[in-house]
Amino acid sequence: MPIDKVNLTSNLSQSFDSLQFKVGQRFLVEVLSKDQNQEGLIAVKGKLLRAKLEAQVQPGDLFWAVVKEADDEGIVLSRIDLNKVIIKNFSKEEILLFIKRGLAFDSEVYEYLKRIVEPSDLTIKNSLLALLSSKNKYLQKLVTLIWDNIPKWSQLSGKNVDHLHNYYQMLGIDYEYLIYQEYRGKQNGEIAGQKSLKYYLLQVLSQGTEGLTAAEKANLNNILSEITGQQLWMQTGNGENAYCLLHFPLQDQGQLYQAKLAIESSRYGRQIDKKHCHMALQVETPNMGLVGADLVFYNNKLSICILNDQIDDILPLIQKMEAEIHKGFAALGFQLLQITGKKFAEYPQFEKFIYGQQFSGVDLKG
Secondary structure, X not given: OOEOOOOOOOOOHHHHHHHOOOOOOEEEEEEEEEOOOOEEEEEEOOEEEEEEOOOOOOOOOEEEEEEEEEEOOEEEEEEOOOOOOOOOOOOHHHHHHHHHHOOOOOHHHHHHHHHHHOOOOHHHHHHHHHHHOOOOHHHHHHHHHHHHHOOEHXXXXXXXXXXXXXXXXXXXXXXXXXXXXXXXOOOOOOHHHHOOHHHHHHHHHHHOHXXXXXXXXHHHHHHHHHHHHHHHHHOOOOOOEEEEEEEEEEEEOOEEEEEEEEEEEEEEOOEEEEEEEEEEEEEEEOOOEEEEEEEEEEOOEXXXXXXXXXXXXXXXXXHHOHHHHHHHHHHOOOEEEEEXXXXXXXXXXXXXXXXXXXXXXXXXXX
């Protein structure tokens, strides 16, 4: 840009001191306000700072900046032009992905992120199926743990998502956090008692590999990488809107069906704003193939678009059940405004959204 030095005489100077800026550091900067004197507030790492702003900067602007100067008087931030910078040979799209997730530029991290949003995830699905069908005695504890915790179609409903919550706990999404808590003395040896899938995977791969074939080791490593990638995508990111992805299998009569869920929302403190959000759900079904649902929530109002390549056959069924559908959402506290239908090709934004591209800049509050 640059942004001129932060005014440390303001009542926000304590926030500045806590950040300990260093020359060369990169931060995602959001402009919150600007007055006629080009002075305003910026948000950096969740802290509010006063700054002198250039004319071309407007409230709501979100950009990546580097610290050019840092001393007792303040800091100077300069905007990074992603069209001109090359960081570790990452493309502009890859850099933007790191920025939106609030993660460091790291090739290993990028591989974890990418594997979750690949259009085809057959490697992961096949690895899970191979594990669940394994008769190897070293893997039976893992097999039992997964089967016992994969949500069942018949158990899920708008009022009961406990089984889905239990599934993610079983994966060990917060495994590293629990280790940290134990290290800080805030938990007393509870990690081993959690018995998460990640715990067992690490245990088997580090201790029991002599009883595994090369293919079984590869399957376990694939599943472990899937959990790590899922951990990164469940974080709400570092943009104006919160955004996360969830992947989970559903079981029905011994068969597994994959489900994907994307959520984008205005931020409500450290949480998503449940009253103003955009959700996309995609599920494999035995009779209709892939079925998608694009949902927009505004206060207690809801609009839905159903997606399927045979949507012309599905819409008449939806129309017959429309009164029942309205009643069901009303019981959950939502007024259903409309249900529409499209083929996937007619709504390409849905596929982008379900595979990691949030609708940044969209005003979710209308």
